[in-house]
Structures are given as structure tokens and as C-alpha cells.
Amino acid sequence: MTVRFVGIVLLGLLPAFGQNWTAPRTSDGHPSLEGIWTNKTITPMERPKDLGDKAFFTPEEAKAYTQAARQRNNKDQRGGGVRDVLYAYNDFWWDSGTKLLGNMRTSIIVDPPDGRIPPLTAHRMAQLQEQAEAIKIRCKQPGCAIANSGQMSPSDKPEELDLMTRCISFGTVVPMMPSAYNNDYQIVQGPGVVAIDTEMVHDVRRIPTDGSPHLPLSVREWIGDPRGHWEGDTLVVDSTNFKGETRVRGGDENLHLIERFTRTGPDTLLYQFTVDDPTAFTKPWSGEIPMTKTEGPLYEYACHEGNIGMKDIIAAAKADEKKAAEQAAGKK
Amino acid sequence: MTKHLIGGGLLALSCAMFAAGQVATSKISRTPGGTPDLSGIWQALNSANWDLQAHGAEPGPDSRVGAIGAVAPGPGVVDDGEIPYLPAAATQRKQNYKDRWSADPEIKCYMPGVPRATYMPYPFQIIQGSETIMMSYEFADAVRLIPMKNPGPAPADSWMGWSIGHWDGDTLVVDVTSQNDQTWFDRAGDFHSDALHVVERYTPVDANILMYEATIEDPKVFSRQWKISMPLYRHVEKNAQLMEFKCIPFSEDVLYGDVLHGNAGKREGSK
Numbered sequence: 001m002t003v004r005f006v007g008i009v010l011l012g013l014l015p016a017f018g019q020n021w022t023a024p025r026t027s028d029g030h031p032s033l034e035g036i037w038t039n040k041t042i043t044p045m046e047r048p049k050d051l052g053d054k055a056f057f058t059p060e061e062a063k064a065y066t067q068a069a070r071q072r073n074n075k076d077q078r079g080g081g082v083r084d085v086l087y088a089y090n091d092f093w094w095d096s097g098t099k100l101l102g103n104m105r106t107s108i109i110v111d112p113p114d115g116r117i118p119p120l121t122a123h124r125m126a127q128l129q130e131q132a133e134a135i136k137i138r139c140k141q142p143g144c145a146i147a148n149s150g151q152m153s154p155s156d157k158p159e160e161l162d163l164m165t166r167c168i169s170f171g172t173v174v175p176m177m178p179s180a181y182n183n184d185y186q187i188v189q190g191p192g193v194v195a196i197d198t199e200m201v202h203d204v205r206r207i208p209t210d211g212s213p214h215l216p217l218s219v220r221e222w223i224g225d226p227r228g229h230w231e232g233d234t235l236v237v238d239s240t241n242f243k244g245e246t247r248v249r250g251g252d253e254n255l256h257l258i259e260r261f262t263r264t265g266p267d268t269l270l271y272q273f274t275v276d277d278p279t280a281f282t283k284p285w286s287g288e289i290p291m292t293k294t295e296g297p298l299y300e301y302a303c304h305e306g307n308i309g310m311k312d313i314i315a316a317a318k319a320d321e322k323k324a325a326e327q328a329a330g331k332k
Numbered sequence: 333m334t335k336h337l338i339g340g341g342l343l344a345l346s347c348a349m350f351a352a353g354q355v356a357t358s359k360i361s362r363t364p365g366g367t368p369d370l371s372g373i374w375q376a377l378n379s380a381n382w383d384l385q386a387h388g389a390e391p392g393p394d395s396r397v398g399a400i401g402a403v404a405p406g407p408g409v410v411d412d413g414e415i416p417y418l419p420a421a422a423t424q425r426k427q428n429y430k431d432r433w434s435a436d437p438e439i440k441c442y443m444p445g446v447p448r449a450t451y452m453p454y455p456f457q458i459i460q461g462s463e464t465i466m467m468s469y470e471f472a473d474a475v476r477l478i479p480m481k482n483p484g485p486a487p488a489d490s491w492m493g494w495s496i497g498h499w500d501g502d503t504l505v506v507d508v509t510s511q512n513d514q515t516w517f518d519r520a521g522d523f524h525s526d527a528l529h530v531v532e533r534y535t536p537v538d539a540n541i542l543m544y545e546a547t548i549e550d551p552k553v554f555s556r557q558w559k560i561s562m563p564l565y566r567h568v569e570k571n572a573q574l575m576e577f578k579c580i581p582f583s584e585d586v587l588y589g590d591v592l593h594g595n596a597g598k599r600e601g602s603k
Binding site for chain 2: 026027032034156158159166167168169186188189190191192193195197201202203204206208212215219221222223296297298299300302304305310311314315318
């Protein structure tokens with residue numbers, strides 16, 4: 001494990017070393033991206049503000065950051081109260097990684113140079129504010145986080161709950177971002193298609209590389225409509241046709257996601273992405289994750305089939321409404 | 333007379349050319365390794381998802397949508413005609429049939445299991461990789477990753493089971509075990525237990541047709557093994573593609589109806 005870690009760092013520092021390695025090919029001559037890959041990491045999506053313009057950790061800083069993150073992420077530290085209820089799984093259940101990405105960056109976001117998601121447009125901010133107000137009205141339970149579009153809040157309407165609570169999709173697919181667990185992806189390549197199975201709620205992306213056009217914009221999909229093409233040895237995937245509810249970091253239905261997949265070594269797959277959503281963000285932003293090979297197999301995460309929480313969430317909201325109505329009647 | 337002969341000759345010639353052409357276009361595609369390449373978008377064209385056994389047309393669950401909801405008839409896809417239920421299982425099947433408009437897992441957008449995923453009225457895509465064959469189904473985003481090397485036994489039961497593939501000549505054979513007992517075979521209540529063992533055979537007969545067979549074994553439910561078979565057709569239209577069919581939103585009103593509407597299972601428009 002240590003040997004591999006050193007290898008990845010060397011590969012990153014010495015591109016000439018990497019050039020000696022050539023990716024295995026599929027029968028149609030393109031590089032094979034096949035395998036089971038993971039993006040699990042403690043590298044934060046956005047650079048912590050106190051790191052300013054520091055894009056890379058020194059080895060000492062990396063060590064200190066890693067120690068602090070492991071300490072912070074340890075779910076066996078019970079604080080009592082609401083926190084214990086909301087984060088009821090103990091550490092055994094979590095698998096969000098214990099290491100920084102091999103590139104030693106201080107954030108997954110590489111552009112803008114400050115490593116942070118650019119501000120939302122005024123128009124989008126107003127839209128989200130309006131939605132937050134609606135959530136606030138039904139957000140009386142402890143743990144209801146308006147900042148997170150009402151996640152964990154009760155609602156008596158399934159469609160008001162976030163996609164994760166409903167098991168529709170987790171925020172791990174567009175773009176492919178690490179999460180608390182199940183950070184595994186299996187890529188299978190056939191003629192004219194690259195398919196990615198996401199272990200998190202078995203979201204499957206079937207990416208045609210046959211030059212076929214996007215669906216008409218009247219058709220909207222939760223994880224968008226991906227179309228791929230090869231630029232040299234890099235698979236470039238262009239996704240549009242999103243539903244507004246997909247809401248990538250506050251984004252809207254005009255999201256245009258561009259992703260690049262490049263094999264960089266026997267056990268590494270460089271994943272780069274750009275979020276271009278001019279009605280939601282003041283400028284595009286990009287990130288990268290050197291994904292690493294991991295052992296399989298992927299397991300079936302039957303989230304919806306076991307989603308017993310929905311009934312309780314809806315019942316709690318109904319009980320809240322009833323209580324509020326009774327109180328209002330009592331006041332009169 | 334001569335003219336006639338020439339005409340006949342031409343006709344025979346063109347027939348031969350046509351036949352040759354047909355052979356050429358219907359040649360099954362192969363990987364460089366020589367095995368058939370089953371990659372593509374496939375779909376069954378029958379009413380097996382309504383009922384595996386022979387069945388006539390019937391009214392659907394909701395008369396408001398008229399002919400839209402009606403049960404399509406079908407001559408059946410079970411090789412011997414009948415599913416050999418054990419006596420207790422036959423009783424359960426009758427009960428399932430009675431409860432079918434609320435108990436069928438398809439209503440709930442649950443992953444359909446194998447073999448049902450194959451003949452649902454939605455396409456599925458085979459992506460044939462170098463070591464793994466992916467079968468991606470439009471319905472409920474169900475997916476199977478089929479390794480061509482045996483990875484050992486399943487760690488737990490699951491909705492889509494544990495699939496292991498191998499080639500038997502030009503036939504892809506997939507051995508499926510460790511499915512849970514929650515899925516049905518069709519909308520008519522045909523069911524199985526967690527002892528289900530399915531062996532699937534996918535045989536390309538020409539470029540655009542796969543013969544599909546599934547041998548079904550479940551000593552808790554059936555008195556002997558039985559088999560279904562049907563052709564699967566390739567989608568050849570220019571814009572053929574699987575689209576996103578995340579059916580969870582369509583199932584929520586039924587699944588959470590009792591708390592949503594304060595009345596178990598009741599939903600708008602149902603009787």
C-alpha cells in the first residue's frame with residue numbers, strides 16, 4: 001500500500017515516467033477504462049478558507065491535515081443530542097476514506113484558482129432563497145438544514161424531499177464526487193459505448209461514443225444525457241438535458257457538464273470535470289480526481305427497496321401539521 | 333420462351349444474391365477473441381410480463397383508462413405450458429393473483445430480478461466488456477455486472493441476484509443464484525422463494541435476434557425444474573437508446589399512500 005502510494009506521487013511529479021506506460025486497448029483501439037475505480041478521499045471539494053491560495057500540501061501539511069480529518073470524521077465520537085440522532089451510524093458504516101488524493105491538492109476544485117465554487121448568479125440566488133423560505137416554513141424539526149435544501153426536514157410531499165432521501169440519486173454521479181460510502185464505480189466498455197455503474201444506488205450511465213446527438217431539450221433526466229467522444233486517449237463526456245431538481249451544488253437545469261477520463265497508469269484513472277451553468281454560477285468551475293483501482297465486486301445498493309424512512313418522514317410532517325393546526329385553533 | 337427462361341434465370345440469380353446478401357447481413361458479430369458480441373439494445377416482444385403462461389385478454393385495474401390498462405393476451409412462454417407449482421405454492425399463486433394490483437413489486441418500482449428483467453416491456457442494453465458483461469435495464473435502473481470468471485459465492489441475497497457467466501459455444505450461459513424472495517416473475521403473481529436458481533442461455537441466431545432461455549429451479553416452490561424461452565430482438569432504429577426511467581417518483585403515492593392520504597393503500601382514482 002505504501003509502495004503504491006509512493007508510486008502515485010512519483011507519477012504525478014514526473015510526467016516523463018508516466019509516458020512510458022501505455023494504456024491497454026479495447027478491440028476498437030481506444031484506451032481501456034475498464035475496471036473498478038474509487039474516488040474515496042478526505043481531500044475536500046472546496047479548499048478550506050484558511051489555506052488561501054495554497055493549491056498543494058507539503059508532506060508535513062498533508063500529514064497534519066490527514067490526522068485532523070481522520071479525527072474529525074470518526075463517527076464513533078458521540079456528542080449526544082441531535083447529532084447522535086442524525087448521524088446514528090457508527091464509524092463501521094462509513095467509508096469516506098482516510099487519505100488525501102495522490103495529487104496532494106488542497107481541494108478537488110482546481111479552477112477557479114482559489115479552489116472554491118464561484119458565487120451563484122443573483123437570479124439563481126433569488127430562486128434558491130425563495131425555495132429556502134418555503135422549506136423554512138416546514139423546517140421546525142431539530143436537524144432540518146435549510147442550507148442543504150431542507151435535507152432531513154419533514155415534508156408531507158415526497159416530491160419536496162431531496163433526491164437522496166427518496167433514493168432517486170445521490171450526489172455522486174454528475175459529477176462523480178466522493179461521498180460518505182460506496183465510492184466505487186465499475187466501467188465496462190463495449191463497441192460504441194462506455195458504461196459506468198455507480199455503486200451508490202446503482203445509477204448507471206450509458207455513454208454512447210458513436211457520435212449520436214443529445215436528446216431534444218424537451219426531455220430532461222435526473223442524471224442528464226451523456227454523449228462521449230475520444231480526444232486522443234481521453235474520453236470526453238458531454239452531458240446536458242438535466243432536470244432542475246438535480247441541483248448540482250445549487251445549479252439548475254441548464255447545467256452543462258464536461259468530463260474527461262484519462263488512464264494515467266496501471267492503477268490510476270484521471271477524472272476531470274467542468275461545471276458550466278451560466279444561469280446558476282457566475283463562472284464555470286472545474287475539478288479533478290485521480291481515481292484509483294480498487295477491489296471488487298460492486299454490491300447492489302437497493303436503497304429504494306429498503307426505504308422505510310419515507311413513511312416516518314411523511315408521518316412526522318403530518319403530525320407536525322396537526323399539532324400546529326390544533327395550536328392555532330386553541331389560540332382563537 | 334427464351335425470354336421467359338432468361339427471366340427465370342435472372343430471378344433465380346437475384347434470389348441467390350438476395351440469399352447471399354441476407355447471410356452476409358445477418359452474420360452475428362464477434363469479438364476479436366471469436367466469441368459472439370452480444371452488445372446492443374434488446375427487448376422481448378411478447379406479453380410474458382403479464383403472465384408467463386397462456387392467458388386471454390382481461391380488463392386492467394382501472395376502468396378510467398379504458399383499453400390502455402387492459403391485460404394483453406399471450407400464448408405463453410413456458411416450454412411445457414404450465415408452471416409445476418407444489419400444492420402450497422399453487423395456493424399462494426392464487427392469492428398473489430387476487431392481490432396482483434397492489435402486491436406486484438413492479439408497482440413499487442422495485443428491481444425486477446431475473447428472469448423478469450429480460451421480458452419487461454422496456455429495452456435493456458448489453459455492454460460486453462473484456463472481463464465483465466454489463467446488463468443495464470431501463471426499468472428501475474436495474475443492472476447486472478456479470479463476471480466471466482467465478483468470483484466465488486454471493487456475500488448476501490439481493491434483488492438482481494449473483495450472476496456468473498461463461499460461454500458454451502456461441503451461447504452465453506449465466507448462472508444466477510442468491511436472489512431474494514421479494515420479486516415476482518410476472519404481473520399474474522407467479523413467484524419463487526430465496527432458493528431460486530436460474531440458468532439463462534443467450535444464443536445469437538442472427539445479427540438481430542437472440543434466443544433466450546431460462547431454466548428455473550426452486551425446490552421450495554416447484555415440483556421440478558421448468559423452462560421459458562423467447563426471442564429477444566435488437567433495436568435497430570437509428571436513435572435506439574435506453575433512456576432514464578427512474579420510476580421511484582411514480583411509486584411513492586402507492587408506497588406511502590397510507591400516511592399520505594390517511595388510508596392504507598388508497599390512492600387517487602382507485603376504487
